[in-house]
Amino acid sequence: MNVPAAWYLILAALLFGVGAFGLLTRRSVLIMFMCLELMLNAVNLTFVTFSRSLSDIAGQASVFFVMVVAAAEVTVGLGIVVAVFRQRASTSVDELSELKG
């Protein structure tokens, strides 16, 4: 008998919270991307848990597509980081205040 789905759902919620806290407090854009990955993984874990408890493959198919989008997002995001670093020689998000009203 596997452990109840609730345990995995609580674990995923905690992982999401840790990722969200890091995203809100860290200043390095690279670390912020890593925190984004943590949050995406928390959602993936939720999808897989619901897929198991509802016995429906759709949850796992969704995780598959989330992974593809995450890979694309990291590629473009890190490209932007490299381009910004050429201009500023810094990865801190506080340096990027040009659009500040």
Next chain:
Amino acid sequence: MIASTYAVPAILVFVTSALLILVGAVGVITLKNPVHAAISLIMTLFGVAVAFIAQSADFLAAVQIIVYAGAIVVLFLFVIMFLGVDRPTRMNVEPLVGQRSFAAVGVVITVGGLITLMASSHWVSGAKSVSGHALASGSGNVKQLGTAVFTTYLFAFEATSALLIIAVVGAVLLARRERATTPEEVNA
């Protein structure tokens, strides 16, 4: 008490994955050096892969290791080394006053609300799928997932190929160094 209700191996697997996930995640947000944070991220990703296998999502666990731990984290490490930002950052400065406490309160409210919401709906309120077969484990799971992706979700699957091409072209365009154009090139 708990051990008599559920099988001990299942509990051990859950505790192992929970420790890997939470210790790794806390490491990502607390470690000062970006390289250490990336290594800590790998730990979390392995923990999630363990949780996937425990819930008979074998194919996704393999993809998790190959794509996330193998490709995405290596891309992170590559960019960290390429930019030369693998130095410890100062953690004690807080640019906005009270930012951390506000973030902590917001996160506690979000997570607490999430857990309360799920608990009040008895965690899984939907009925088990009656249209398809029960979720298979092992290689049967790969077959099931492949069938779903290539029939029900075929359009989405084809759309991801376009998305990946656009992402690759965009990344190359962004990271390319601007080249000064000479008058000959402009005339040509």
